[in-house]
Amino acid sequence: MVRLLETDVRTRDVLGWKGVHLFHFHGSSCSQKARIVLNLKGVDWQAHPIDLPGGENLRERYLGINPRGLVPTLVVDGEVHIESNDIVSLIDRRFPVPRLIPEGREAEMAELLRHEDDLHLDLRTITFRYTQPRPRAPKSADALADYRARGSGTVQGSRDPNKAVEIAFWERIARDGITDEAVRDSAARFRRSFEDLDRRLGAAPYIMGGQLSLADIAWFIYVNRLMLCGYPVERLHPDLFAWFRPLRERPEFAGEISVPPGIRKAIDENHRRQQAAGETLIDVAGL
Ligand SMILES: N[C@@H](CCC(=O)N[C@@H](CS)C(=O)NCC(=O)O)C(=O)O
Structure with a gap:
């Protein structure tokens, strides 16, 4: 904690x-x-x-x-x-x-959530290329300098290594962009996780069995984001999609994942450009 x-x-x-x-x-x-x-x-x-x-x-x-x-x-x-x-x-x-x-x-839940958290930078990688377009350097050098310098830099009293990981992420994408190779690696990691979830959800209504749990909520968010990016969840993981669809309709979920119309329009335009260039998530990751 x-x-x-x-x-x-x-x-x-x-x-x-x-x-x-x-x-x-x-x-x-x-x-x-x-x-x-x-x-x-x-x-x-x-x-x-x-x-x-x-x-x-x-x-x-x-x-x-x-x-x-x-x-x-x-x-x-x-x-x-x-x-x-x-x-x-x-x-x-x-x-x-x-x-x-x-x-x-509790231990099984902690493991499912830890695995989800491990994929967070993969989610960011795919998001930044396949939602609305962003500047090549989403954080300026000045913003990163402020980031480095400000705050206590400690978590629970110890120097925190996570900030350096974040800064390295932003510096890498400013330098290289989000490369095809990065997209392929991240998408492959999601595919393996989604295959595992698809198997679980073929056997039970929710990820941990009969009841909705934190694991469902955490993975729901990832499935939602990947679908927004054009990942073909319904085609590749039908049981995962059948689990996702009714959750998406529940009011406690629906309001939180709504996409403002201006952003939706920018995402759709990005996808049209990527389609014309043969550079959709499906094309690049070979899904
Ligand atoms: N492991 C962290 C990850 C948090 C995280 O990366 N949050 C993102 C938004 S989803 C963020 O704050 N990004 C900072 C940025 O985009 O500048 C958690 O689960 O809370």
Whole structure:
């Protein structure tokens, strides 16, 4: 569990906040996951939107709350929690109805969520090429310098290596773009995971069996994003698609994954250009 120490948090006012507060961005997959869990449990929470495309997450105030500069961050009665899978697990314990971690299967859940988190940079790789077009260097050198310099740089009192991994990601794509090879590698990792989920969902209605759990919510978000990017889920993984379709209609899910019309238009235009050039996700990854 990643609950920050008071020394990790430089934006001190949040330490005095009461109630449940979520720092998030509408289109962020990890934020969508947290919001769906809050919705399913009917938690009364206060939203603090963070403008990721505008770089708000790399500025002083937010880095003082989350030293990794990532969304979401949850503040509950002055405790600051980062990492979406830890956040949703914490919400499940604090608000146990409906229960989303099946009793006695905590270790199995942790493993499913860890695997999902391991694919996060793969999700970003595919997203940045196959949703709306972005600048070649989505974070300027100045923004990255601020990112490096600001915030405590510590998580639970120790120097945090994650920020360097993030900076290396942004520097690499500024230098090389999102290459075909990177797309192929990331798509192959998703394909293997989706094949495994497809097998599970051929045998049971939900990923961990008979009941909806955090694993469904976490993987739902990834399937949704990959479909937005043009991954042929229905053709390659029919049981995964049959599980996804009714979840997508549920109001607790639907509102959180909505795509604003301007972004939808930009994604559609990008896909049309990629189709004309033979460079869709299906073409490049050989799906
Ligand atoms: N492992 C982290 C990943 C969080 C993450 O990478 N969030 C993305 C949005 S989904 C973000 O904040 N990106 C920063 C950016 O795009 O500048 C978690 O699960 O919370």
